[in-house]
Every structure is written in C-alpha cells, then in structure tokens.
Amino acid sequence: MIKKLSKKLNHPLMSNNIDKDDRNVLISFLKKNPRLTASSKVLEFEKKWSKWLGTKYSIFVNSGSSANFITIRALKLYLGNNKKSEIITPPLTWNSDVVSVLENSYKPIFCDVRLSNLAMDKNEIKKKLNKKTAAVFLSHIQGFNGLDDQLIKFLKKKKIYLIEDVCESHGAKYKNKKCGTFGLASNFSFYYAHHMTTIEGGMISTNNKKFYDLCCMLRAHGLVRESKFKETRNFYKKKYKDLNEEFIFFENGFNMRSTEINAVLGINQLKKLDRNIKLRNRNFKFFINNLDEKKYFTKFELTGISNYAFPVFLNNTDIKKRDKFEKILKRNFIEFRRGNAGGGNQLRQPYLRKILKGKKINLKNTDYIHKYGYYIGNYPDLKLSKIKKICEILNSIN
Incomplete structure (x- = not known):
C-alpha cells in the first residue's frame, strides 16, 4: 500500500549550480572588455585543472563529447599505421563514447557491466582482448570508480592503452588517486548538471607530451600553430616550406575550442568542487542507508565515490510494477531517467542497430539496468530532510 503524502514532492533531476558568486565573477570579467575567444583564461583553467586532477597536461574543449572524439582521433594518430582496429567500449555510457570509436574507424567491442559500480566487468574485458585491441x-559512471589492480596490471602487461571517461565522475578515486590519471588520457564534461560546470565544456587530460600536442592541434582545425612546442612547429615549417607557417593543417581537425567566458566560470567553479563532492557523497550515503534493500539494489561500491546522481535499481523485474513505479514518481513530480547513463544499453539504439544488423550480444546486467534501472537527481544544496521524503515514497511502492 502506498502512503498518501500531504503534498507532492517536486524533485527535479538537476539544480542550477551556477550561483550568484559565479555570475558576479563573469560580470566583473566582462566589464574589462576582454578578448573572449580562447586565450589566457583558457590556459589558466587548463593549468589549474591539471593541478587539481594530478596530470601534467590538460586541453579545454567545448564539450565532453568533443573531448571523447579528439581523444580517440589522437589515439589513432599516436598509434600510427598499426593493425589495431578494435576498442573495448562500454555499452552503458553516453553515446559520444561509442560514436567517437565509430567515427574514427575503430570497431567497438562491447563488454557487460558490473551492477556494483556500473563499469565494464574486468573479466569480460580480459575475454575480449586480442591482437587487434588498440585500447x-x-x-566511470555516476561517480563510481571502475578500476582495480588486476585490470590495470593486465592492460600494462598486454601493452594496451587505457582511456578513461570521467565525464560524470569528477573526483572519483582509486587507491586515493583521482580517476582520470591512470590511463593514456582521460575525458571530463562540464555540462550544466555535472559536478562543476562551464555551461558547456569538456577537458582532456594526459601525462603524455606527444598525445597532448596532438590534442592541442586537433582542437583547432588541425593547425600546427596551435602546438605548444617549438620543435613541432619547426618540424612542419621545414617540411612544408611552400606553406605559410601560420596555416599548416597537419590533420583534418575541427573547431572544438571553448571560450574565455567558459574558462572564467570553470576557474571559479573549481574552487568549490571539493566541497560539493563531499556534499554529494553525504547525500548519496544517506539515500542508500534509507532505501529499502528488499525492494532496491543497494550493494554499490562506495570506496572512492564522487556521486553524480542517485541510482535506483528495482529488485522486482515485473514490467507492470515497473510502470506503476514510474507513475508514482511522476505523480510526486520526482523527475527520473530510466536506463541510467545515456538511456541504458546503447546497443538497443537505432544508430547501433543499423551496424549490428541483428547480431545478438549478451549483456545481462546492462539490459537489466536498461529496463529496471533509474537515476534521480542529487546536488550539493539538497537537504537531507527531502532525501528522507524521497526514500519514504520509494519504500512505500509495492
């Protein structure tokens, strides 16, 4: 039986995390009549982000999706003319991960995920690695760490590169080291609802000088002048003497730069990031502790968490009861997303169905999340009293 509450809860999926202080900083910056295209503030933001994360280099771009794409394009160039044509790719993620693989002429090889952290299962990854595997x-989904020692050591032994998508998991850690520092490169998103925002924006981070150089040029049309290293610019200048050194396009790049305005906002948001992560984690642990484990899956791996949203996985896999669950949430104006990251199993989406052409891939846990997994909003200013009311509603559903 469902408890009748005195009034509807009204819990949106996201809260505007651009506050008055951010707006004042932006206004102050604009009053100086500054240059607005990518310049000194972008560079400052990149350096401060690298210091916070723990990497040597970072490249600020116009979205997390652009970060995904540039990273895979740079990987292809970094590897050169080898025969590696496959990338192990998550089925539970935002579609830009998969699209980045496809659009750079790699074949995505999908592995099922673990329910406890929503990341690809290391045992499934090991089974599908072969001589064709490039990376x-x-x-790292919704703030959970997806790494462990066995996977890291295995990839290192096989000399296979790790690319980390940390778009919705800023500050998640493995062994007290931030996710996004373990692989060849990592991607972050600063979308409106994420841990911190630049309105739209993303970041690529790496410790590899050559990889960083490639990303800098790919971000801006493939222009050699965008390289931060004199030796790179001189190499192309000498090789293509018939070209104006200011207009040498080494590769078919795109304009994926961001602006000074976005960077100014990012610098200010970064000051609050650690505090906001603590609040998000406090909220998540309170939510899990108050959720009925008989009705919902609660055995998540909390070590190193940097929670993005509250995952709600139904233990009862009855479609009628699932539909009833959704109706009750809608009735109480609790906004939700079924399927979790990217809407669930990407292999069920039209763009991949065309490529798979009916080929069946067994992804038991991913399909379970696709049908019976949800997330609802968590944000730093969310009150514990409201979380308690949300849990009361969820626990009342039969």
Missing part, C-alpha cells in the same frame, strides 16, 4: 575505453 580499453572505460567509463
């Missing part, structure tokens, strides 16, 4: 593109 493992691992998504």
Whole structure:
C-alpha cells in the first residue's frame, strides 16, 4: 500500500549550480572588455585543472563529447599505421563514447557491466582482448570508480592503452588517486548538471607530451600553430616550406575550442568542487542507508565515490510494477531517467542497430539496468530532510 503524502514532492533531476558568486565573477570579467575567444583564461583553467586532477597536461574543449572524439582521433594518430582496429567500449555510457570509436574507424567491442559500480566487468574485458585491441575505453559512471589492480596490471602487461571517461565522475578515486590519471588520457564534461560546470565544456587530460600536442592541434582545425612546442612547429615549417607557417593543417581537425567566458566560470567553479563532492557523497550515503534493500539494489561500491546522481535499481523485474513505479514518481513530480547513463544499453539504439544488423550480444546486467534501472537527481544544496521524503515514497511502492 502506498502512503498518501500531504503534498507532492517536486524533485527535479538537476539544480542550477551556477550561483550568484559565479555570475558576479563573469560580470566583473566582462566589464574589462576582454578578448573572449580562447586565450589566457583558457590556459589558466587548463593549468589549474591539471593541478587539481594530478596530470601534467590538460586541453579545454567545448564539450565532453568533443573531448571523447579528439581523444580517440589522437589515439589513432599516436598509434600510427598499426593493425589495431578494435576498442573495448562500454555499452552503458553516453553515446559520444561509442560514436567517437565509430567515427574514427575503430570497431567497438562491447563488454557487460558490473551492477556494483556500473563499469565494464574486468573479466569480460580480459575475454575480449586480442591482437587487434588498440585500447580499453572505460567509463566511470555516476561517480563510481571502475578500476582495480588486476585490470590495470593486465592492460600494462598486454601493452594496451587505457582511456578513461570521467565525464560524470569528477573526483572519483582509486587507491586515493583521482580517476582520470591512470590511463593514456582521460575525458571530463562540464555540462550544466555535472559536478562543476562551464555551461558547456569538456577537458582532456594526459601525462603524455606527444598525445597532448596532438590534442592541442586537433582542437583547432588541425593547425600546427596551435602546438605548444617549438620543435613541432619547426618540424612542419621545414617540411612544408611552400606553406605559410601560420596555416599548416597537419590533420583534418575541427573547431572544438571553448571560450574565455567558459574558462572564467570553470576557474571559479573549481574552487568549490571539493566541497560539493563531499556534499554529494553525504547525500548519496544517506539515500542508500534509507532505501529499502528488499525492494532496491543497494550493494554499490562506495570506496572512492564522487556521486553524480542517485541510482535506483528495482529488485522486482515485473514490467507492470515497473510502470506503476514510474507513475508514482511522476505523480510526486520526482523527475527520473530510466536506463541510467545515456538511456541504458546503447546497443538497443537505432544508430547501433543499423551496424549490428541483428547480431545478438549478451549483456545481462546492462539490459537489466536498461529496463529496471533509474537515476534521480542529487546536488550539493539538497537537504537531507527531502532525501528522507524521497526514500519514504520509494519504500512505500509495492
């Protein structure tokens, strides 16, 4: 039986995390009549982000999706003319991960995920690695760490690169080291609802000088002048003497730069990031502790968490009861997303169905999340009293 509450809860999926202080900083910056295209503030943001994360280099771009794409394009160039044509790719992620693999002429090889952290299962990854594998593109979903020692050591032994998608997991850690520092490169998103925002924006981070150089040029049309290293610019200048050194396009790149305005906002948001992560984690632990484990899956791996949203996985896999669950949430104006990251199993989406042409891939846990997994909003200013009411509603559903 469902408890009748005195009034509807009204819990949106996201809260605007651009506050008055952010707006004042932006206004102050604009009053100086500054240059607005990518310049000194972008560079400052990149350096501060690298210091916070713990990497040597970072490249600020216009979205997390652009970060995904540039990273895989740079990987292809970094590897050169080898025969590696496959990338282990998560089925539970935002579609830009998969699209980045496809659009750079790699074949995505999908592995099922673990329910406890929503990341690809290391045992499934090991089974599908072969001589054609160029990289493992691992998504840290909703603030959970997806790494462990066995996977890291195995990839290192096989000399297979790790690319980390940390777009919705800023500050998640493995062994007290931030996710996004373990692989060849990592991607972050600063979308409106994420841990911190630049309105739209993303970041690529790496410790590899050559990889960083490639990303800098790919971000801006493939222009050699965008390289931060004199030796790179001189190499192309000498090789293509018939070209104006200011207009040498080494590769078919795109314009994926961001602006000074976005960077100014990012610098200010970064000051609050650690505090906001603590609040998000406090909220998540309170939510899990108050959720009925008989009705919902609660055995998540909390070590190193940097929670993005509250995952709600139904233990009862009855479609009628699932539909009833959704109706009750809608009735109480609790906004939700079924399927979790990217809407669930990407292999069920039209763009991949065309490629798979009916080929069946067994992804038991991913399909379970696709049908019976949800997330609802968590944000730093969310009150514990409201979380308690949300849990009361969820626990009342039969």
